Amino acid sequence: MDEKKIKLEAKNVNFYYDDFHALKGINMQIEQNSVVAFIGPSGCGKSTFLRLFNRMNDLIDGTHLTGECLLDGRDIYDKRVHVDELRKNVGMVFQKPNPFPKTIFENVAYGLRVNGVKDEKYIKQRVEESLQSAALWEEVKDKLKKSAFELSGGQQQRLCIARAMAISPSVLLMDEPASALDPISTAKIEELIHELKKDYTIVIVTHNMQQAARVSDKTGFFLLGELIEYDQTKKIFLNPEKESTQNYITGRFG
Amino acid sequence: MNHLEKEMLALRNEVLDMWALVYSQLEKTKGALLKDNKDLAREVISRERRVNAYELKIDSDCENYIALYSPVAIDLRLVLSLLKINGTLERIGDFAEGISRFVIDTYEKKYDSLIREMRLEEMFDELLEMLEGSRKALESEETKMSGCLFAKDEYVDNLYDQSLQKISEYIKMHSEDALTCIFLAILSRKLERIGDHCNNIVEEIVFYIDAKVLKHAGKHKEV
Incomplete structure (x- = not known):
């Protein structure tokens, strides 16, 4: 049988903000070239869990982790792992588009330059490829030297996705990437996610149930720091196993 | 109860009201045929318009519910089930109307004994019990009685087979009544189809409550 490779894995992960137990014994496997959505009410731990995979939580004082977070079978919290190297492999897109105060071109080229790439021809090629992949090339090809702030919110978000992709990561983490966007920009981002899973493993946190249903292969429902249910998205949205999952997705929660 | 639940409840109650109307249509059709009561038959025909109006209203309400609230999980299964039910x-209402038209246009008292031999009263009673049982299943959200309702459909199928036998025997002896006998065979077939439809309704309720698809399960086994 054609078993998909496990790209990301959490093994009995517990995470604490000081004495607050934010994630409780999470176990999860995420297959390569799949899209996984995390859903759950605010404060349930889904964004905390997402950020573990590129060690964004390292920046917060007073946090600690037990258990293992694996990328391609390797513990990303191992002392020998360099965070910069990890983040080259695991890109992140945030809720609000956050382009740098630079030109459109330089935004996408940024990751390559800070990683020491000097070959301008190669940089130009990667910028174009990344903007093409982010479905933004046609809209910006004639104004690459303009400031990124001149773009609309939806275009800025796709620029951030292009920026994340320029350094060729294998995983993209997205923390509510479309929550600040209008429906048309949201549809473009969702279509993009659908396209990108051919080359990337994508994990997306969303508060929009229908977005999770539309874009993901698997969905994980978090509640009070626990992973309540993790299954095929079709199963979760047609017949979830747990009553609390059903109550949440049907809007009866609380 | 939030407003989504209220809307869903209203939709469900609308279907239950239609159910009660269709039950009464079938019950009156039974009375019209077995007592040769043409007034009752006319009442069924005139009330068929109300059944159709319910269908259009519920179709539209289901469509609106899906478009506005994007239901998932048990809510989605309920809307899909209600739409099919x-x-x-x-369809059951149509059959009741068709039988009532037969009572008005064709039926004569002299066929009373044939109808008794065809056991049509028993068929009607079984169907009314299926319709009522399935309504209760939806109302109570309980699928325990589904097996019993499926068994009733099989029983109706047997009664149908036997009724054809009786008609065939009757035609041999009264060839001049062959045309009316064909109409009676069609009528019996309509009752048998109502049984199938009741069966489908029970399957929809099982899909809604237990998330199990029973449709065509029996046929697969036979293949």
Whole structure:
């Protein structure tokens, strides 16, 4: 049988903000070239869990982790792992588009330059490829030297996705990437996610149930720091196993 | 109860009201045929318009519910089930109307004994019990009685087979009544189809409550 490779894995992960137990014994496997959505009410731990995979939580004082977070079978919290190297492999897109105060071109080229790439021809090629992949090339090809702030919110978000992709990561983490966007920009981002899973493993946190249903292969429902249910998205949205999952997705929660 | 739940409850109650109307249509059709009561038959025909109006209203309400609230999980299964049950109830209403038209246009008292031998009263009673049982299943959200309702459909199928036998025997002796006998065979067939429709309704309720698809399960086994 054609078993998909496990790209990301959490093994009995517990995470604490000081004495607050934010994630409780999470176990999860995420297959390569799949899209996984995390859903759950605010404060349930889904964004905390997402950020573990590129060690964004390292920046917060007073946090600690037990258990293992694996990328391609390797513990990303191992002392020998360099965070910069990890983040080259695991890109992140945030809720609000956050382009740098630079030109459109330089935004996408940024990751390559800070990683020491000097070959301008190669940089130009990667910028174009990344903007093409982010479905933004046609809209910006004639104004690459303009400031990124001149773009609309939806275009800025796709620029951030292009920026994340320029350094060729294998995983993209997205923390509510479309929550600040209008429906048309949201549809473009969702279509993009659908396209990108051919080359990337994508994990997306969303508060929009229908977005999770539309874009993901698997969905994980978090509640009070626990992973309540993790299954095929079709199963979760047609017949979830747990009553609390059903109550949440049907809007009866609380 | 939030407003989504209220809307869903209203939709469900609308289907249950239609159910009660279709039940009464079938019950009156039984009375019209077995007591040769043409007034009752006319009442069924005139009330068929109400069944159709229910169908259109429920179709539209289901469509609106899906478009506005994007239901998932048990809510999605309920709307899908109600949509199908709605169409099925309308078909049962059509059959009741068709039988009532037969009572008005064709039926004569002299066929009373044939009808008794065809055991049509028993068929009607079984169907009314199926319709009522399935309504209770939806109302109570309980699928325990589904097996018993499926068994009733099989029983109706047997009664149908036997009724054809009786008609065939009757035609041999009264060839001049062959045309009316064909109409009676069609009528019996309509009752048998109502049984199938009731069966489908029970399957929809099982899909809604237990998330199990029973449709065509029996046929697969036979293959």
